Amino acid sequence: MPKKNRAVRKQIGRRLEIERWDRRLNEKLGRKRRNRARSSHTGNRSFRGVTAPSAPIIDIVVPVVLDLATAHEETCKFVSVIKSGVRSGKRVNLVFSDVEKINTSALMYVLSNIHKLRFEHGERCITGTYPKSLQIERLLGESGFFKLLKVKLRDRVKVPRRSMRFIQFRSSQELKAETIKEVRDELLRDDLEMPRAVAKKIYRAVSEAMTNVGQHAYNNKSFISDRAEDSLRGRWWFSASMNATTNRFSLVFYDAGVGIPKTIPREHPMENIRGVLSLLPGIEVDDAQMIVAAMKLGRTRTHLSNRGKGLLDLTQLIDLVGDGQMLIYSRQGLVTYTAGKTTPIYCKQSVEGTLIEWKLPLNKALVALPMDDDDED
Secondary structure: OOHHHHHHHHHHHHHHHHHHHHHHHHHHHHHHHHHHHHHHOOOOOOOOOOOOOOOOEEEEEOOOEEOOOOOHHHHHHHHHHHHHHHHOOOEEEEEOOOOOEEOHHHHHHHHHHHHHHHHHHOHHHEEEOOOOOHHHHHHHHHOOHHHHOOOOOOHHHOOOOOOEEEEEEEEEOOOOHHHHHHHHHHHOOOOOOOOHHHHHHHHHHHHHHHHHHHHHHOOOHHHOOHHHHHHHOOOEEEEEEEEOOOOEEEEEEEEOOOOHHHHOOOOOHHHHHHHHHOOOOOOOOOHHHHHHHHHHHOOOOOOOOOOOOHHHHHHHHHHHHOOOEEEEEEOOEEEEEEOOEEEEEEOOOOOOOEEEEEEEEHHHHHHHOOOOOOOOO
């Protein structure tokens, strides 16, 4: 046999051996990754979801900081990466090891999108590791993040902190008035009080938000996959918390619908002009300005006098107390509201829905508002 042919055969043999070695190495790494996912996540393993258990697993590292206010673009991109991974047929393993901070609105945004993906692709599609930080793990446990996603609570976080009280994350497709009434019982126990005026306005604002979800937010079917339509149409997510040290009450509400800018009518010529211009390349969308219109004018698609008052109620409470904050994220718009000041902000990334975060110091509310104020409309 010519020397040239022997050299070629030898080269091909080495190449095949390398390919076999790479294949065995990848199989070994795959087994290790699957074992790590099983040991770190203790959800409902018996659930047979759409994503096959044998689907390849990809690790997605959770950013050090998740914050829709200060790290909006990074937080939204992180959620987009999760969606892309799951919808490509892979199983996603979220690595929480390096997380140092998660603010309330970002936690709601991440939770709701994981919850949605599990409806669409089954509970096996997303797993994850426990955080190294005890503080972060407590937050995920006490807020209801683990409970809603059916993740077992470890012993080190089973004893709740006295300084924080949560109405744990809830999600439903119905308008449940009792959900809001539970705020008093679960957060404001015997040692804390909430003025009646505050309680009534919170009740009306969140009831309005729930009603809007059922009537307007999901009027575009393209936002929901066919396989999950029955589970997601009209769905909302809600949570509230009370910091007993600072006396600061906060609530967060989210729906994954079309967003405020798409559900309120454009009634002024300038709004129509901005809407047309925003379709041009390089022109910022006017989502933030339309959120401002919904806040200040109480505008609603129904044109009913008793509707569209929820956001006004929350801003009026901030004005009366002289402290507090409201942040409204919808599509590519963000509006921040403090006493007497409204700031619209354009965001490069969309939250694909509407998220409202509202904060109020109850110690100042007790001074500014009487406990027996009926707040009659």
